[in-house]
Structures are given as C-alpha cells and as structure tokens.
Amino acid sequence: MASTHRAYAADWKHFTAWCRRQTFLPPHSQVVGLYITACASGTAEQGGKLNSVSTILG
Secondary structure, three states, rough: HHHHHHHHHHHHHHHHHHHHOOOOOOOOOOHHHHHHHHHOOOOOOOOOOHHHHHHHHO
C-alpha cells in the first residue's frame, strides 16, 4: 500500500508539473485528456519518452 501511495504521489507531481508548464491550473476534464495524450505521444516532458496505455492507465 505504501508503494501505491508513493506511485500516486509521483504521478500527481508529474501531472501538476506538466499543468504548470502548460498554464492549465486548475485543470478541468479536457486538460486531463490533453495530459494523457501528451504522455502517450512523449511530449509530457522535455526529452520525454512514450508511455504505454497500461502505464498511463495503471
């Protein structure tokens, strides 16, 4: 359970950092969709890697 909480905290940190770079705070549902698309395309972070669907929806 502790590892799940750490993973959620890391995911939230990544998401909020992306939102700040995109000036999307506070986010709404369309922004969440944009974030998922960015993760899948590798543009969610500089020099980003592509994320698989199972990683994104994990």
